[in-house]
Amino acid sequence: MGDSGKPLFEELGLLETEYERVVSLMGRTPTDPELVMFSLMWSEHCSYKHSKPLLKGFPTTGTRVVMGPGENAGAVDVGDGLAIVFKVESHNHPSAVEPFEGAATGVGGIVRDIIAVGAKPIALLDSLRFGPLTSQRSRFLFRRAVNGIGHYGNCIGIPNVGGEVQFDDRYEDACLVNAMCVGIVPQERILSCAAKGIGNRLVLIGNRTGRDGIGGASVLASAEMGDDDADKRPSVQVGDPFTERKLIDLCLAMSEAGLLVALQDLGAAGLTSAASEMASRGGVGLAIDLDRVPLREEGLAPGEVLVSESQERMLAIVEPGTLAAVVEMAARYELDATDIGEVTDTGELEALWRGEEVVRIPSLYLTDDVPFADVPQNPAPPPTPVDLADVAEPDDLAAAWLSIMGDPNVASKRWIFEQYDQLVGAGTIRRPGGDAGVVRIPGTDRAIAVTLDCAEWHCELDPRAGGQASVCEAARNVACTGALPIAATDCLNFANPEKGHTGWRLVQSIAGMAEALTAIDAPIVSGNVSLYNESPRGPIFPTPVVGIVGLLEDASKSVGSAFHRHGDQILLIGYGEPRIDASRYLGRCEGLPPAPDLGREAALITLLVSAADKGLLASAHDVSEGGFAVALAESCINGGVGADVTIPKGRRADEAMFGEGSARIIASCRPDDVAAVQGLAGRGITVQIIGEVAGDDVMITIAGSTTQVAVADLARVWEGSIPQALEA
Amino acid sequence: MLRFPGTLDHESAATAVRAVGGDPFFTHHTDTELPGDTHAVVIPGGFSYGDHLRPGALASRTPIMSAVKRHADEGGRVLGICNGFQILCESAMLPGVLRPNASLSFICRQGDLEVADAGTPWTGGRLVGERLSVPFKHHDGAWFGDPGESRVVLRYRGENPNGSVDKIAGISNLAGNVMGLMPHPEEACDPLLGSVDGRALFAALLA
Numbered sequence: 001m002g003d004s005g006k007p008l009f010e011e012l013g014l015l016e017t018e019y020e021r022v023v024s025l026m027g028r029t030p031t032d033p034e035l036v037m038f039s040l041m042w043s044e045h046c047s048y049k050h051s052k053p054l055l056k057g058f059p060t061t062g063t064r065v066v067m068g069p070g071e072n073a074g075a076v077d078v079g080d081g082l083a084i085v086f087k088v089e090s091h092n093h094p095s096a097v098e099p100f101e102g103a104a105t106g107v108g109g110i111v112r113d114i115i116a117v118g119a120k121p122i123a124l125l126d127s128l129r130f131g132p133l134t135s136q137r138s139r140f141l142f143r144r145a146v147n148g149i150g151h152y153g154n155c156i157g158i159p160n161v162g163g164e165v166q167f168d169d170r171y172e173d174a175c176l177v178n179a180m181c182v183g184i185v186p187q188e189r190i191l192s193c194a195a196k197g198i199g200n201r202l203v204l205i206g207n208r209t210g211r212d213g214i215g216g217a218s219v220l221a222s223a224e225m226g227d228d229d230a231d232k233r234p235s236v237q238v239g240d241p242f243t244e245r246k247l248i249d250l251c252l253a254m255s256e257a258g259l260l261v262a263l264q265d266l267g268a269a270g271l272t273s274a275a276s277e278m279a280s281r282g283g284v285g286l287a288i289d290l291d292r293v294p295l296r297e298e299g300l301a302p303g304e305v306l307v308s309e310s311q312e313r314m315l316a317i318v319e320p321g322t323l324a325a326v327v328e329m330a331a332r333y334e335l336d337a338t339d340i341g342e343v344t345d346t347g348e349l350e351a352l353w354r355g356e357e358v359v360r361i362p363s364l365y366l367t368d369d370v371p372f373a374d375v376p377q378n379p380a381p382p383p384t385p386v387d388l389a390d391v392a393e394p395d396d397l398a399a400a401w402l403s404i405m406g407d408p409n410v411a412s413k414r415w416i417f418e419q420y421d422q423l424v425g426a427g428t429i430r431r432p433g434g435d436a437g438v439v440r441i442p443g444t445d446r447a448i449a450v451t452l453d454c455a456e457w458h459c460e461l462d463p464r465a466g467g468q469a470s471v472c473e474a475a476r477n478v479a480c481t482g483a484l485p486i487a488a489t490d491c492l493n494f495a496n497p498e499k500g501h502t503g504w505r506l507v508q509s510i511a512g513m514a515e516a517l518t519a520i521d522a523p524i525v526s527g528n529v530s531l532y533n534e535s536p537r538g539p540i541f542p543t544p545v546v547g548i549v550g551l552l553e554d555a556s557k558s559v560g561s562a563f564h565r566h567g568d569q570i571l572l573i574g575y576g577e578p579r580i581d582a583s584r585y586l587g588r589c590e591g592l593p594p595a596p597d598l599g600r601e602a603a604l605i606t607l608l609v610s611a612a613d614k615g616l617l618a619s620a621h622d623v624s625e626g627g628f629a630v631a632l633a634e635s636c637i638n639g640g641v642g643a644d645v646t647i648p649k650g651r652r653a654d655e656a657m658f659g660e661g662s663a664r665i666i667a668s669c670r671p672d673d674v675a676a677v678q679g680l681a682g683r684g685i686t687v688q689i690i691g692e693v694a695g696d697d698v699m700i701t702i703a704g705s706t707t708q709v710a711v712a713d714l715a716r717v718w719e720g721s722i723p724q725a726l727e728a
Numbered sequence: 729m730l731r732f733p734g735t736l737d738h739e740s741a742a743t744a745v746r747a748v749g750g751d752p753f754f755t756h757h758t759d760t761e762l763p764g765d766t767h768a769v770v771i772p773g774g775f776s777y778g779d780h781l782r783p784g785a786l787a788s789r790t791p792i793m794s795a796v797k798r799h800a801d802e803g804g805r806v807l808g809i810c811n812g813f814q815i816l817c818e819s820a821m822l823p824g825v826l827r828p829n830a831s832l833s834f835i836c837r838q839g840d841l842e843v844a845d846a847g848t849p850w851t852g853g854r855l856v857g858e859r860l861s862v863p864f865k866h867h868d869g870a871w872f873g874d875p876g877e878s879r880v881v882l883r884y885r886g887e888n889p890n891g892s893v894d895k896i897a898g899i900s901n902l903a904g905n906v907m908g909l910m911p912h913p914e915e916a917c918d919p920l921l922g923s924v925d926g927r928a929l930f931a932a933l934l935a
Contacts, residue, residue: 150834154867155775157736242734242778332756334733419834423863423915426740440920556920 012039033303040269047370051529057514058524072116074525076487083187085119088180088491088547090530094236095177099141103148103177104239110181112265118191118255119183121158127452127545128165131172133725150419155241160420161437173535178491180547193264194282202341206313210296213237213309224534243312250333262317272306274315279363285346290353292340302353375503383461386581386591397707410626411721434561435477447555449483456541457582457589463505465595467512472596474548479605480620482559482612483550490527495539505542519598561621562638568668568693575600578659585658593661603682620667627658637715645691646701653702729770732757732787736774740914748931760791768805768933771812783868784814806906813908824873830891834867840885848904852928860925862911869910871896
């Protein structure tokens with residue numbers, strides 16, 4: 001029995017059927033530490049028991065894929081024997097309970113996934129969702145989460161090069177904090193987490209183990225948010241970025257010196273998860289002497305040592321002959337490296353405590369034998385398109401324009417990214433605030449472009465098309481910089497899959513993402529699933545965040561979003577008609593947004609990449625939240641110049657200005673280069689000349705009627721929105 | 729180039745030194761002497777010792793800093809950038825202290841500096857009032873002290889990003905051989921990153 005009078009398995013979050021399966025697998029009653037280990041490893045967060053079968057639909061192979069899903073992070077070939085390593089991961093539930101430490105340790109965790117592969121981290125991004133900034137609690141969570149990401153990321157010296165944030169009621173009690181890290185590694189130095197070599201030593205590196213974060217993966221991350229969230233604060237880990245920086249330097253130095261057989265970070269479920277993953281992946285056993293684990297405090301129970309989520313720890317396999325060198329090198333970096341056990345041939349995870357065996361579990365039971373849970377498929381009724389007649393047409397388009405520029409979902413995110421070091425490492429070619437961050441691949445003339453994106457309203461209304469749209473938007477953002485999308489990572493943030501339409505939306509979104517990723521030839525190489533993002537107020541929107549990495553063969557040819565100079569021609573490139581459905585302008589998640597045309601998306605990417613490669617474009621910017629008028633204003637504000645354009649009216653002028661849901665890029669180029677850009681247009685893609693960069697105002701003419709606002713006025717509203725909302 | 733636990737900008741600064749023709753090498757924080765052929769010293773930015781206690785406080789008390797002081801006393805040049813500037817102030821090689829920004833937030837933005845004293849080697853022959861575009865990135869960058877105890881080499885142009893006294897961005901000692909600044913010239917040495925105005929400070933190390 002647990003302290004509450006309930007059976008221990010229930011207190012630990014296991015179902016009765018799962019407990020019975022544990023007993024039947026083991027052929028005996030598990031010890032308390034063993035039961036704690038099962039409860040963590042069989043939690044949704046660690047086992048993906050709801051989502052694993054669904055993820056098989058993703059494309060995961062391709063000519064550039066060096067290492068696909070299943071390791072700490074995926075890796076893709078970028079030439080010269082180098083690989084780019086990346087992954088996005090959620091830290092939603094801890095951030096909702098304690099936003100500063102929750103968000104900070106989210107950064108720490110994803111960075112350790114990258115260094116576990118032997119890679120040097122070179123970029124960070126984050127994708128955030130909070131309630132509206134009119135809510136005091138959401139302002140607190142947002143401010144503290146951004147502070148936490150900045151504090152940790154700045155101190156470990158990895159540039160933050162991009163991200164996105166949205167504010168909506170649905171995230172008021174279930175915020176999302178997703179972090180992505182990108183690293184670089186020579187391919188021959190890529191490390192696996194697979195333990196091997198019977199008799200090799202198991203070495204715990206980094207911080208000492210304490211009581212923090214116990215049960216984080218089960219109690220926090222695999223349950224809905226509720227009234228008792230404050231009581232869960234002890235389940236949130238506390239970060240120490242200084243130790244993380246030393247850990248990064250040490251792991252890279254050890255990897256370079258060839259001292260490591262395998263490496264794994266300690267994340268959710270701590271030592272249990274790290275050791276069982278390493279054993280199962282390598283097909284070996286691991287024997288751990290818990291008395292040798294350096295502790296931060298006295299009196300930890302063996303189960304606590306096994307599942308503590310104390311941060312900044314790594315687990316390494318080293319040959320006995322190099323153990324002394326590993327310990328000596330760690331000392332030079334002022335870190336502990338402790339021999340805590342060895343690789344065995346049993347396939348079992350064993351743990352000794354005060355000389356007695358307290359754990360003996362075949363590691364596959366923990367990693368592979370979780371009973372998979374069905375995801376109920378309950379389709380939502382198909383949405384109907386918005387009837388334009390039901391939406392009042394504004395008298396004053398200029399006022400409507402300024403109003404949407406000041407919507408925090410559309411407005412400048414400068415308040416966020418100026419708190420992040422965007423430049424450390426001196427490789428950031430395109431900083432946050434554009435379509436994608438661009439970072440030089442160290443030691444080469446190439447660069448990568450990275451972005452995170454998600455179309456959650458679209459996923460709610462039409463999840464299959466929404467999944468496609470999430471991929472296509474991210475890919476377009478990368479292509480706008482001139483980079484060719486080459487691979488992807490994803491973080492599937494969903495509500496409780498057993499309730500309502502969530503399970504169906506999860507399956508449909510994955511199917512849509514897979515179709516789009518296949519169409520643009522960007523396989524998934526890593527990912528993360530976060531379910532139960534739900535509170536008594538209801539479920540979040542389906543939020544499958546997509547991270548795309550693109551490759552620029554010539555770093556000097558990247559394209560930004562800002563207009564450059566007066567006289568350049570402005571082009572509208574792409575396909576599709578803007579629609580008011582589910583737009584920021586409509587302001588509600590309603591209607592039926594147009595589905596992407598995947599063939600044309602691929603053609604659009606090809607056009608943008610070759611136009612950039614030929615040096616034809618002065619700027620390129622994707623039309624997204626807020627529609628054409630907002631994207632045009634952003635290119636003007638970022639460049640400090642005006643524009644004079646004429647666009648077709650379509651169904652109505654306000655829809656032409658603010659409608660969304662089509663794939664259109666606002667680009668600019670010298671007049672002499674227009675014909676060359678037009679010559680690149682593939683099947684179904686149009687390149688229209690709509691005006692030129694001119695003056696200090698932004699002028700949009702539709703059906704003979706011109707809406708004109710000074711760039712300075714648009715900039716003031718756009719830049720001021722989030723800082724003003726936070727002062728409330 | 730000094731490297732402490734938590735130093736972050738050593739590689740960027742080394743690249744900048746190489747770009748102006750220098751041959752940088754790193755010390756380890758437990759070293760007690762500078763290598764015999766040391767010509768000039770760079771203390772790069774970062775979060776040495778995690779900014780524990782105060783930024784730069786712990787690094788300023790390491791044995792290697794005594795060696796750096798001797799190097800400066802003999803007229804050798806020393807450049808401290810960001811955390812390096814904080815370390816120079818903490819070790820009293822430069823006057824004043826660096827206080828938290830007036831906004832109490834970390835800031836990271838490209839900004840303009842102007843030359844306030846053209847008589848030191850650190851501004852590469854630029855005239856008083858000439859402009860340099862260099863990134864500002866810090867949480868504790870507000871210099872506070874008596875400007876009369878030093879030479880004010882660089883000031884922020886336009887808005888003061890951190891509330892420093894007299895918009896001071898960088899100072900040298902009265903002799904001019906020890907220079908500290910909060911902005912990051914090592915991230916303004918590559919045309920792809922938007923500016924090469926930072927090169928002057930590294931070129932001054934080689935003279």
